[in-house]
Amino acid sequence: MSEVNGKNGGAKPVLWMVIPCYNEEKVLPLTAPIFLKKLQQLAGGGKISDSSRILFVNDGSGDSTWEIISSLAGQDPHYLGISQSRNRGHQNAVLAGLMEAMDRCDITISIDCDGQDSIDAMDEMVDAYWAGNEVVYGVRSKREKDSWFKRTTAESFYKLMNTLGAEVVYNHADYRLISAKVLKHFAEFGEVNIFLRGLIPLVGFRSTSVYYERTERLAGESHYPLRKMLALAFNGITSLSVKPISIITGLGMGVSALGLVIAVWAIAKAILGETVAGWASTLCVVCLLGGIQLISLGVIGLYVGKTYMEAKHRPRYIISERTWEPAERHWLEEKE
Numbered sequence: 001m002s003e004v005n006g007k008n009g010g011a012k013p014v015l016w017m018v019i020p021c022y023n024e025e026k027v028l029p030l031t032a033p034i035f036l037k038k039l040q041q042l043a044g045g046g047k048i049s050d051s052s053r054i055l056f057v058n059d060g061s062g063d064s065t066w067e068i069i070s071s072l073a074g075q076d077p078h079y080l081g082i083s084q085s086r087n088r089g090h091q092n093a094v095l096a097g098l099m100e101a102m103d104r105c106d107i108t109i110s111i112d113c114d115g116q117d118s119i120d121a122m123d124e125m126v127d128a129y130w131a132g133n134e135v136v137y138g139v140r141s142k143r144e145k146d147s148w149f150k151r152t153t154a155e156s157f158y159k160l161m162n163t164l165g166a167e168v169v170y171n172h173a174d175y176r177l178i179s180a181k182v183l184k185h186f187a188e189f190g191e192v193n194i195f196l197r198g199l200i201p202l203v204g205f206r207s208t209s210v211y212y213e214r215t216e217r218l219a220g221e222s223h224y225p226l227r228k229m230l231a232l233a234f235n236g237i238t239s240l241s242v243k244p245i246s247i248i249t250g251l252g253m254g255v256s257a258l259g260l261v262i263a264v265w266a267i268a269k270a271i272l273g274e275t276v277a278g279w280a281s282t283l284c285v286v287c288l289l290g291g292i293q294l295i296s297l298g299v300i301g302l303y304v305g306k307t308y309m310e311a312k313h314r315p316r317y318i319i320s321e322r323t324w325e326p327a328e329r330h331w332l333e334e335k336e
Contacts, residue, residue, distance in 0.1 A: 013106035013129070015042065015052040018097035019113045020090055021069065022059040028068050031115045032056075036078055038119045047126045052105070055080045056113070057097040060087030066321070073323035085320040091194040094174055096317040102183040109177045111138075117175045118212035125177040128208050134182045135200060135207035138175030140214050168197045169209065176200065192316055 017035055021028060035054050042048045058066045058081065069081035082100055084093065094110050101108050107129055111117050117138060125136040159170075174196055178186075186203050201207075 012043075012046065012049040013126075014104070015039070015048040015126070016101035016105040016108050017052075017054045018057065018094060018101055018108050018110040019054065020057045020059055020093035020097065020110075021061060021065050021113050022087065022090070022093070023061045023063045024065050024113050025061075025063040025068060027114050028056075028065060031113050032068075032072055032079070034115065034119055035111075036076065038122055039078060042122065042126060047123070047130070048107075052078070053080050054078055055082065055097050055101055057081075057093045057100075058083040059090065059093035060084050070323055079323075081321075081323040082319050083321040085318040088317055089194075090174070091196055092317045094196060095194055096319060098178065098183055099187060099317075100319070102180055102187065105180060107177055107179050108183065109175075111175050112173075116214050117173075118214070121175070121210050121212040122177075124210040128210060129177055129179065132206060133177075133208045134179040134205040135203075136177040137169045137172045137207065137209040139169060139209045139211050140171040140173075141211040142213065167201050169201065172197065172209070179205075181205070194316060 017039065019035065032054075039048075039052055039054060043050050043052060056069045056072070056079070058069055060083075066081070066083050069079070069083075072079040073081050082096065084096060088096075098108055098110065107126070109122055109125060111119075111122075121138050125138065128136045178200065182200075182203055182205050185205075186200065189199055189203075191199070
């Protein structure tokens with residue numbers, strides 16, 4: 001690889017685009033040529049090596065996504081593909097692609113295959129790498145095309161993450177450039193619960209951001225509804241921060257102090273003989289405390305469950321097929 005020479009000696013870095021795919025049979029035939037054209041433009045402009053590749057990661061799709069990827073790989077050597085043994089989620093699919101590319105390239109750019117992220121931002125990303133940055137985040141410049149609800153929930157998502165201790169780049173998803181040097185250090189992170197937006201900044205190294213406008217999907221439907229976004233947020237917060245536990249502790253102390261004050265007040269009223277039977281107030285207090293206890297137990301249980309899953313050390317992804325394996329097997333047979 002030309003990791004050192006790519007910056008100091010002038011050698012062109014090898015780029016691998018890592019593109020996760022889940023049930024993308026409608027959009028993949030449209031966006032694959034766009035990715036290839038951009039790869040050729042970057043290589044033609046002398047920014048990257050001609051040996052650069054596009055790696056599609058099939059995340060256990062139930063449609064013909066893998067067949068399309070295999071067909072693309074057979075048509076042009078710039079296309080490569082790997083397939084996971086089952087659906088393991090977007091974050092694990094991106095991770096699988098990055099780890100597969102790590103020893104075969106100098107830089108990677110991860111991007112979704114739906115065509116929403118501006119492909120032209122890659123030029124600025126590669127320029128930023130040449131300028132000495134090891135990580136370049138693709139950040140949305142504005143959300144004017146989003147609905148009010150989507151815009152509000154998305155922006156609240158990033159603010160909540162940072163407030164609760166998960167370090168993330170505002171309005172950045174998973175469109176980013178990462179050098180092989182960073183990936184080698186990132187590979188030492190062994191978490192089963194993956195939240196790349198928060199883990200990559202933890203690795204460190206020099207980084208910057210490029211800004212772009214996001215557009216609508218070219219085809220197909222979004223695989224990230226509100227339910228999955230909320231699940232991703234909870235996973236990110238509980239995987240990267242213990243601040244919710246601290247909040248629960250503070251809340252418990254506050255409720256205990258309030259309970260102590262109420263107890264003193266009740267005793268004083270009893271001594272003065274001014275007690276009045278009231279089921280409504282009692283019911284409200286019981287419901288309030290019961291709700292707080294259940295929420296607290298749920299959050300603690302979530303952390304215990306994550307600890308349990310981490311202790312199992314299960315693989316984060318399993319690659320069942322690679323488009324280049326038949327060629328490698330043929331080469332080995334000829335060598336023997």
